[in-house]
Amino acid sequence: MATSTSIAAGTGKTWLGHPRGLFLLFFVEMWERFSFYGMRALLIFYLTQHFLFSDRDAAYAYGAYMSLIYISPLMGGYLADRYLGQRKAVLFGGVVIAIGHIILGLEGGVASSGMGLGLFWLGLATVITGTGFLKSSASALVGQLYPRADMRRDPAYTIFYMGINVGATIGPLICGYLGQRWGWHWGFGAASVGMIAGVIGFVWCKPLLQGGGEPPDPARLAQRVGGLISREWLVYLSSLLSILLCWFLIQQHAIVGWMLAVSSALVVLYILWEAFGRMERVGRDRMLAALFLLVVNPIFWGLYEQTGSSLALFTDRYTDRTILGFNVPASMFQSVNAAYILLFGPVIAGLWIWLAKRGWEPSTPAKFGLALALVGAGFLVLVAGSGAPGTLTPLLFIFLLYLCHTLGELCLSPVGLSAMSKLAPSRVIGLMMGIWFLAMALGEYAAGMIAAATGGEEGAASREGVLAVYGRIGWWSIGIGVAVMAIAPWVKRLMHLDRLDDVDVFGNAPADGYAVRDDMAGKPDRLG
Structure with a gap:
């Protein structure tokens, strides 16, 4: 049918x-x-x-x-x-x-x-x-x-x-x-x-x-x-x-947090069990590379998703939102990111093609590191442009922050699911897609925790307190991004991109790295 x-x-x-x-x-x-x-x-x-x-x-x-x-x-x-x-x-x-x-x-x-x-x-x-x-x-x-x-x-x-x-x-x-x-x-x-x-x-x-x-x-x-x-x-x-x-x-946000923590731990154990218990070297390497990308994923979204929480409140309280004499409601600025994607999405896609033709395109893990560096840079741009205490932040720096964050998203989001589809054997590809969204859910929860930290000990945010948090997470994000880019060549080798054509559409062994080990001979049910 x-x-x-x-x-x-x-x-x-x-x-x-x-x-x-x-x-x-x-x-x-x-x-x-x-x-x-x-x-x-x-x-x-x-x-x-x-x-x-x-x-x-x-x-x-x-x-x-x-x-x-x-x-x-x-x-x-x-x-x-x-x-x-x-x-x-x-x-x-x-x-x-x-x-x-x-x-x-x-x-x-x-x-x-x-x-x-x-x-x-x-x-x-x-x-x-x-x-x-x-x-x-x-x-x-x-x-x-x-x-x-x-x-x-x-x-x-x-x-x-x-x-x-x-x-x-x-x-x-x-x-x-x-x-x-x-x-x-x-x-x-x-x-x-x-x-x-x-x-x-x-x-x-x-x-x-x-x-x-x-x-x-x-x-x-x-x-x-x-x-x-x-x-x-x-x-x-x-x-x-x-x-x-x-x-x-x-x-009951605490219960949601525990659910995500337990689910994440079980997912990591499952991926390690698949990699070391059921796969040969190529498949094992790819699953480890997928696990690495899954770990980076919630870090990015935890920072990026300040858009709907702490950044929205910062824009409302501490930003000069006057455009052509009109005081624009802070909620309307949450459309800026999507508008940037419409503008720059085709440009970034064309850039990757142009770089690929010359052999210069960054690897998937390198793009993840670049995404983290860009999202961190966005926060630092906002901190640098906010000026003296008691003054309103110029609206220009909100637009620059969203520009950095959007470019970071375009480095990570479009290639993430594609990477999962390449690295996972076809027999578990649906599950790996689900795990990717679970990692995003973990990032959304982390975004809530980070936004809560901007509220201070008494739960009421101050301009300087928010900027201090943004400065710290900005530098941490750039540092983690640089570290990811530094080990990207090693992670890229784990992906075995030169052997992707060996995998048939059904993910049959041994092409996807999943083969019957010596101690499993005669047990075809293990082939899935």
Whole structure:
């Protein structure tokens, strides 16, 4: 079925040489990111200005929320692959996200009571659950529009990625302005309108998917469990119950931290067990290289993701935000990063190609080190440009900080998943992708901890206290980045890039470095 679907998609009507379904998914993802980044632009301000959280408590809540956002696609993607199919998962996720934003929009006008705060947590928990279904499945649907060997797949994901950043650019501009100028419920309400628009478009234009993303076993999905309810509705209802779990966890950031710590330790042990217990030298080296990149990943995101927390508060309180006589709401500046990606993404991609033709392109681990150095440099630029105590920081230095951070992201984010797909044997590639997002979730939690540190001992940030923290993390980030670049040649050798062509599409031994060891002879089940 999957083959026929891909062939049909690849030979149907096209726009700009691509299946029309790609532009439907572009539209859906654009509105989902509009709603997500629009709401995120308001989140830290809503906590500190509406509910009067201290900076420290707001940062903890922000870190817990963002961590759960990145963990949820693991379960949502699993349920989509096993039961629902990607199309139903995207639709269900979009509806649940829209409901979450509606809850936030309704709550925006409620006084800061215990009931109002509980309703706010419920809105966030609902958004987390919906994102788990939509985020992973929308990306998977893009690949299903093309035959496996179609050369248009990479450009298709580039177009899809542009949709992400278009939504991420306009979301904070519209939701941020409405939320901080007209009232919180206007900003959250605008985010819900965006997601509702995406859902309506997805339902209306379903034929453009040409049968892609349907359930793997429709008959089994329709079967009644215990004679009471279909398996499909059982998945929906059990997923809605997970909202209660998310509602609890958002309020217990320490538990989220322990969950991430234990999960990370188990992941490291698993990778080491795979590398030394089940693989030969080439595969073992590649898994160790993957582990190295996975360790660097949360360090970067922990610093980079100050955008939605401590940097947002710094911009609001200590920056001259006047542009052409207009005092721009601080939340709107969270669109700068996505706008930079739209501007510089093609430039950096072209630069890598130009360097590669001359044999000068940095290796993947070297790019990771460069990313850390750039994100650290961004903080140091802000510190250097902030001037004397008691003065407002010129807006120019906020733009320069985001420029450094965006260039760092372009050095790390696009190549990270690509590296995982190259280094992991195909039998565990899905798991390694999930581990990559788990590492990002750990980085989001670390971002909350770093932002909390800017609040000082009493939980109330001062300009000099924030800049002192930024100075320390800036120098540490540059130092770690330089160290990563220094050992990058050794890590590159572990990747065995000259032997990637030896691996077949199924990851069969011995090409992927996974072979039956002498003490496992006669046990073919170990071949996976």
